[in-house]
Structures are given as C-alpha cells and as structure tokens.
Amino acid sequence: MPIAGQVAIIGSAATRFGVLHDRGYLDLLAEAARGAMADAGIEQDRIEAAWLGTAEPLTAALLGDAGTAVTEALPGFAPRPVTRVSTFCCTGMEAVRAAAMAIAAGEHDYVLAVGAEKMRDVPPRGSLVARTANLTHPTLAKGRTAPGQFALLANRYMHEHDCTVEDLAAVAVKNHANAARNPIAQFSDPLTVEQVLKAPRVAEPLGVLDCTPTTDGAAAVVLTSVERAKASGKPFAVIEGIALAVLDGYYAGFYHDDHDYLGFKVTREAAARAYAQAGIDSPREQLDVLECHDCFTITEIINYEDLGLCPRGQGVELLREGATAAAGDVPVNLSGGLQACGHPVGATGVRMIKEIADQVLGRAGERQVQGARRGAAHTLGGPGVASCVAVIGAP
Amino acid sequence: MTGAAPELLAAAVALPEDRLRSRGGHLCAAQYDEDATTLAAEAVLALTEQAGPAPAALILASATPPYDEGGFAQTVAEIAGLGDRIFAVELTATPRDGLAAVRLGCALAAAGEGPVLVCAAHRRRAAGEREEGDGAVALLIGQGQGQGLATLTPGAARAEELRDRWRLPGDLVPRAGDASFVEELGPSRLARELCHDAALAPRGEGGDSPQILIAGPSRRAADRVERSLGGTGDPTAARTGVLGAAHPLLRLLLSLERACLVVAASGGLGETLQVSPSQEAGALARAVAEQVAGGREVEQVASTPQAEGFDPYASMPRAWRERGQDLRLEGVLHDGRIHYPPPAGLEGPRQALPRHGRVLTATLDHVYPGADRVQMAVLSLTDGSRFYCQVAAGARVAIGEEVRLVPRRLHAGGGAVQYFWKALPCR
Numbered sequence: 001m002p003i004a005g006q007v008a009i010i011g012s013a014a015t016r017f018g019v020l021h022d023r024g025y026l027d028l029l030a031e032a033a034r035g036a037m038a039d040a041g042i043e044q045d046r047i048e049a050a051w052l053g054t055a056e057p058l059t060a061a062l063l064g065d066a067g068t069a070v071t072e073a074l075p076g077f078a079p080r081p082v083t084r085v086s087t088f089c090c091t092g093m094e095a096v097r098a099a100a101m102a103i104a105a106g107e108h109d110y111v112l113a114v115g116a117e118k119m120r121d122v123p124p125r126g127s128l129v130a131r132t133a134n135l136t137h138p139t140l141a142k143g144r145t146a147p148g149q150f151a152l153l154a155n156r157y158m159h160e161h162d163c164t165v166e167d168l169a170a171v172a173v174k175n176h177a178n179a180a181r182n183p184i185a186q187f188s189d190p191l192t193v194e195q196v197l198k199a200p201r202v203a204e205p206l207g208v209l210d211c212t213p214t215t216d217g218a219a220a221v222v223l224t225s226v227e228r229a230k231a232s233g234k235p236f237a238v239i240e241g242i243a244l245a246v247l248d249g250y251y252a253g254f255y256h257d258d259h260d261y262l263g264f265k266v267t268r269e270a271a272a273r274a275y276a277q278a279g280i281d282s283p284r285e286q287l288d289v290l291e292c293h294d295c296f297t298i299t300e301i302i303n304y305e306d307l308g309l310c311p312r313g314q315g316v317e318l319l320r321e322g323a324t325a326a327a328g329d330v331p332v333n334l335s336g337g338l339q340a341c342g343h344p345v346g347a348t349g350v351r352m353i354k355e356i357a358d359q360v361l362g363r364a365g366e367r368q369v370q371g372a373r374r375g376a377a378h379t380l381g382g383p384g385v386a387s388c389v390a391v392i393g394a395p
Numbered sequence: 396m397t398g399a400a401p402e403l404l405a406a407a408v409a410l411p412e413d414r415l416r417s418r419g420g421h422l423c424a425a426q427y428d429e430d431a432t433t434l435a436a437e438a439v440l441a442l443t444e445q446a447g448p449a450p451a452a453l454i455l456a457s458a459t460p461p462y463d464e465g466g467f468a469q470t471v472a473e474i475a476g477l478g479d480r481i482f483a484v485e486l487t488a489t490p491r492d493g494l495a496a497v498r499l500g501c502a503l504a505a506a507g508e509g510p511v512l513v514c515a516a517h518r519r520r521a522a523g524e525r526e527e528g529d530g531a532v533a534l535l536i537g538q539g540q541g542q543g544l545a546t547l548t549p550g551a552a553r554a555e556e557l558r559d560r561w562r563l564p565g566d567l568v569p570r571a572g573d574a575s576f577v578e579e580l581g582p583s584r585l586a587r588e589l590c591h592d593a594a595l596a597p598r599g600e601g602g603d604s605p606q607i608l609i610a611g612p613s614r615r616a617a618d619r620v621e622r623s624l625g626g627t628g629d630p631t632a633a634r635t636g637v638l639g640a641a642h643p644l645l646r647l648l649l650s651l652e653r654a655c656l657v658v659a660a661s662g663g664l665g666e667t668l669q670v671s672p673s674q675e676a677g678a679l680a681r682a683v684a685e686q687v688a689g690g691r692e693v694e695q696v697a698s699t700p701q702a703e704g705f706d707p708y709a710s711m712p713r714a715w716r717e718r719g720q721d722l723r724l725e726g727v728l729h730d731g732r733i734h735y736p737p738p739a740g741l742e743g744p745r746q747a748l749p750r751h752g753r754v755l756t757a758t759l760d761h762v763y764p765g766a767d768r769v770q771m772a773v774l775s776l777t778d779g780s781r782f783y784c785q786v787a788a789g790a791r792v793a794i795g796e797e798v799r800l801v802p803r804r805l806h807a808g809g810g811a812v813q814y815f816w817k818a819l820p821c822r
Contacts, residue, residue, distance in 0.1 A: 129762050133764050133765065136708070137708075138707060138710070138808075140783070141783075142707070142805045143765070143771050144763075144783075147760070148758050148760035148762075151760070152756045152757070154758075155757060156755065203762065254773070259781060261755060
C-alpha cells in the first residue's frame, strides 16, 4: 500500500519550545507522546510501535541514542519495538515517514512518531556549535559551523541576486511576528530590521538574530490508516505525500562540483517526489500554508525557490511582495519557524507536521489560515545533503 | 655515474609575505598556522614544480622542528608527493645544520644516489625572538655534468663542546650562554677559524678570493666577523631576520653571481661550503633578491588564538589512511573529473586537485571555537572542482578573487599536528 493518501494523522502534541531547565529529555518526550495519544483518544496499549527522532544525544548525556528512551519515558510500553532515527535536521520528519511506512505496509494499526531534543542542558556555545566543530572531520570540515555553512550561501546569493542584509533580516522579523501567535514558541517578542542588523555577528553576513536558537522541546504524532481514521468518526489529517532525499555523505556535500551555493538540490529532489505523490504541480497555487526549514534567514529565501513557490533567484521578490507573510497568498512559517519557535532538532520535523495538520484541521488558533485545506512541511539536513518534504491535507 | 662534483641544479625559497618591523630592520613573520613543516613544504613544492628529476633523498634541517621527537621529514615528503620510497632524514641540532645538510646532500649525490633535495626551514618559537625570521630554502643537488647552477664543495667542519644557545626539553625560548663567553669564544671565533682552515685548502678554478658569507645565530656578531674578514656584511638579515638553518642557504642563493665561501657556526658546530656558480646562476640570485625585497610591511602579526572549548577529534589511523587526500589533495579520477574527497568504492587512479582557483563564496565565522575569527571559503578550482577550506591565517579573500592552496596547520588537537590546505590570495 503506498503512503500517499493512505496514512492519517489522528493525534498530535508538542511541548513548549525553549530553554526548559525544569524538564529533562525524558520528561519532554513523555509529555509530547502522551499528549499525542490523548489528542488521538488512543490508549498507550493500542500503540504497537514507535519511532524516535533525536539527532544529537550528545547534548543530553546520550539520552535518546536509542529507542529505549521511549520505553523509559512511557512505562509499560516495553517490549514493543521502538526505532531511533537520525538524519541531521530531517530527523523528526524522518521518524514520521518511517512510522507512516509501517502503517502503509500494514505492519501496524497504530504507531507513534516522537521527536525530542534536549539541547540546553549545556550552554549554547557548548552545545551544537562546539560539539560539532570538535567532532567533525579533522581536515575536510575543520572550521565548519552550521551558521558558517549557510552564510556561504547568503554571501553567494547576495553576490548573484538583488538581495540585501535587510532582506535577510526581514525573514527574522516576519517569523518573530508570527511566533507571537504561537503559545509554544521560544520567542514571542517582535523584532525590527534594525535589531536584527545590530545583533552580534555570528558568521557574516548572519548575526545572532538571523540564526535559529538552540532549543529544548518535543513533539509527537499518532498515525493510523485513513480507512481506520474514517471509521473512528474523529477528525484527522492525511499524509498526501512524504519523501526523503539524501545526497552522498556529509563532508562530500561541501565539495560537490554542481553545488552552486545558491540553493539545495536535495530539497528540489524531495519536493519533486512528495509533490508527485500528492499530485501537486503548481505549489504556490495548490498549497495554502507552508512550514519550511528557516534555520537561518537566508535558508527560508532559498527554500521558497527550492520548494517551487517561485523560480530560482526570485525568492527575495516573493518575500518583498509579502506573499509569504501571514496575510500573503502562501504564508510560510506561521509558527514562527525555527527562527522564533525554536529548533530542538529531532522534534522540529514532527512539530512542523503537527502545525500543518492543525492548519488543515482548522485548529491552529490565532495562526489559522482561513479555509486551509493543504499544506507542506520541509526540513533540510546537514550541509544540504538530506531533505524531507511532507504534504498534509484535509481528508 | 659517480665521482663528479656535486652541483646545485635548482633552488626555491619560501618566505612569509609579512615583514614585521624589528630592531634595525624587518623580519619575515609567519602566521600562527605556519611552522617549519609548512614552510619547508612550500619551498619544496616550489622547487619540485620546476622541471627536473625526482629526488632520491630528502634532507631537512631545522632547529625549530614542530615535533621534539617523531620527525617532520615524512610530513614534508608526503605533502610534496615525493613518494614513500624516498630516503628522508632530518637534522635538528643548530642553525649550522642547513649547511651540514648540503654536505650530506653532496655526499649522496657524489655517491650516485642523487639527486638530493636539501631543505632548511626556520620558524620563530616566540614573539620575543626579534632577530630571527621565518622562512625556508630548498636546494636540489645532483650531478649536473657541468650544466648546473653552481659547483658545491664542502670544506672544513668543526665540533666542540660549546653552548651559546640551546633548549632543554620543554623550553619554548632558547637559553643563552654568558654574553662575554659567547662573544669571545663562541660562533664568531669558530667562524674565523673555519675561514682560516678553508683558506689553507686548495682554491677552486681561477684561484680568486671567494666572497665570504658568515651565518650564525647572532645577526650582529655574524655581520661583524664577516666584515672583519673582508666581506660585505649581511644585508639580508635586515630584511628577513636570521632564518636559522635556512639562513646560510639563503645567503648562498643571493650570492650566486660570484664564487663564495659560506660559513655557518653555532653551538660549537661549524661547517663551510665553497660555491662556484655558473654564469646562468645570476638570474636565480636576482629572482631570490626580489623575493627578499618583496613582502608587506606590518606592525604586528596575529598571535595564536585561544583554543578554549576546542577539543578536536583526532585519530592517527585516520590521518595515516587519509594522508593522500589530506596532504596531497588526492581524489579519484573518474569519468573525466576528480572526485574529492575520494568516494569509497569509486574506481580510478588517484590524482591531485589543482591548487589554484577562484573564490566562489566565503564567510567570516565568529563562533568557530578553534580561532578568534576564521574565514571559510568555497573555491572553484581551475578544473571546476569545488574545494571547501579555511583561509590562511592573516589573509582575507573576496568572492571572485584568485587564490592558491597552501599547506598550513589546522590544529594540534589530540596531541598531533594536523595539516591541511588553506586558501591564500594570489596578490
């Protein structure tokens, strides 16, 4: 049985995203998982298997390094199978994709996909930046940081296209404004372009406010077949398409001859497959709302193009004309995105899918896009070597 | 063929671009990511890029090696692509060793085991060393059948128990002997005696008095002795600083327009070399003089950044296994292009990436824990390959700028020095 149109999201939940010193990794995982099961109206006993997305267990003393974290957080769940997945920043969405395949294959009736990350039990500078800088390949990636990697695209993009640092800042301003309407977001205060530009520099031209923060949080969804969801009579959303694309390696990504540092081929590949599953050939017209991977401000502009909302090189125009703003024809990152909602890596993709499911179910609160019937979520991993795109629709 | 007089076949000099103001002049100042290995490698690469036979041996000399024990000749041999069958050896006692390396090179060449690559390098240990400079000189010595740049004839040598300058294990800055003792009986005396010994030896063809060149650890003392023996003094040191073991070789190259006697004395060790240049050698002397006179005058160079929070991954097996890609930029030639880093399982011969290109994009990263700020760049190399790397310390690049790749230190995390290639503007 194919995934497209056959798998239903019947419950979802997310913890607050932020610096959550009062809760540990397992607390967050348990809160999201139980919340999703409660939202679905499904007892834990009926969940037959789970997929866990955690990308960086090294920031949480190795918690989340295996699926056993789920059985520890959910007493009584053992000995049911739990698989941990890790695909850089695509981790959470990949957990959902893997869980959906189990439903589509008929292996299980009800499954849980949960993403969790505890990144702030260590200071920000001791978190991903230092750890990944230290642990990367001693030569091929030495000097690499995540902001530095995306700043390379920002400078190339500004060199090639009519794009300024003010345009980059406008992405942060838009997403922080959106986050004010999201009760789980890490940040809720609005920003100005001036604030973004005056913030300390991280990797030029990107400053602190061009970057996603480091975040604690978890999110979960419960999946079943569309057939079973229909029979329940309860509201549900449908996974109309979901695709993962992976290029070769990690370090090799920096050295690809065809990498023009103006976009990500891997996103275009994933989007093409997910859109084909969902029957989408004109994304801007056929999608009512999007969540995309705005780890850095430049990334969102590039994503517009790679996700097919506009031709390559015209992402800034789309932003400037307000098409992706809350009142635009294709709102992007109404949750605040990674920029302001936060980015607990393993949880982000699950949280995005929950956000789009909420939109098509008409329960997105102040963020609701009136009449939204179909949306897409997108994550991008590593130095542009993995991407996952999901199309979620109303039944 | 054996028995012919060894000759200088080719030479190259690597001097850092920065000239730091110093007492009585300037000195060549390397950046914090350069050491004797990288300087030597640059000189050797510059030499081997010239047409010529592949060397059968590499003799390195440096009183400032990056490892107290463990060697750096093998690293230089790897970076320069000299092949793993080469005989490589290093001399690390005193600055005299530059000339001692030439003697050994001549002996090997005369025995028919040439050509021999001789390289001497010096890297200051501390900013307080205001007389010394950084740089390297590489010479190719072999049997030139009279077609070489100069005939090289090692002469008198000395070895006495005499400490004018030394370091015990763990010392960063050298210790110095009593000033009056060193002044009266140290390298200056040794240099005079060596000149006297050499004067007793049979002269070369023509019998003209050769120009006397004195090299020692003290620029002023060496200059004084040289002038007292009828020489012109050492103007080079005022521009480059005293380049340790490389200094006598640099002076040799600068003096190739006439016969000379090079004398190096340090730490009770002394060495002499008679040089009889060909008419063609003058062009090399003038090219080296231009290199010495060049550079960019600066008031200071960046110090080694604090490495707080920097604990890089290190693995000796990985470093050995991937030495081709790390040190020689080798990828796999497949379907007409070089795949780098070499993909596992891709069939094809190993081939090095070109070391020139242009900057496709770059960023100045403020948060990388191993440096104050590090500029990272993606290059479009001349064959179309992409290359991702740091920009060399002290340099900045812009999109579109022409750059070359140079060997540099990345870090010494994990207890071993990790070398890789960084971008340097071709200005």
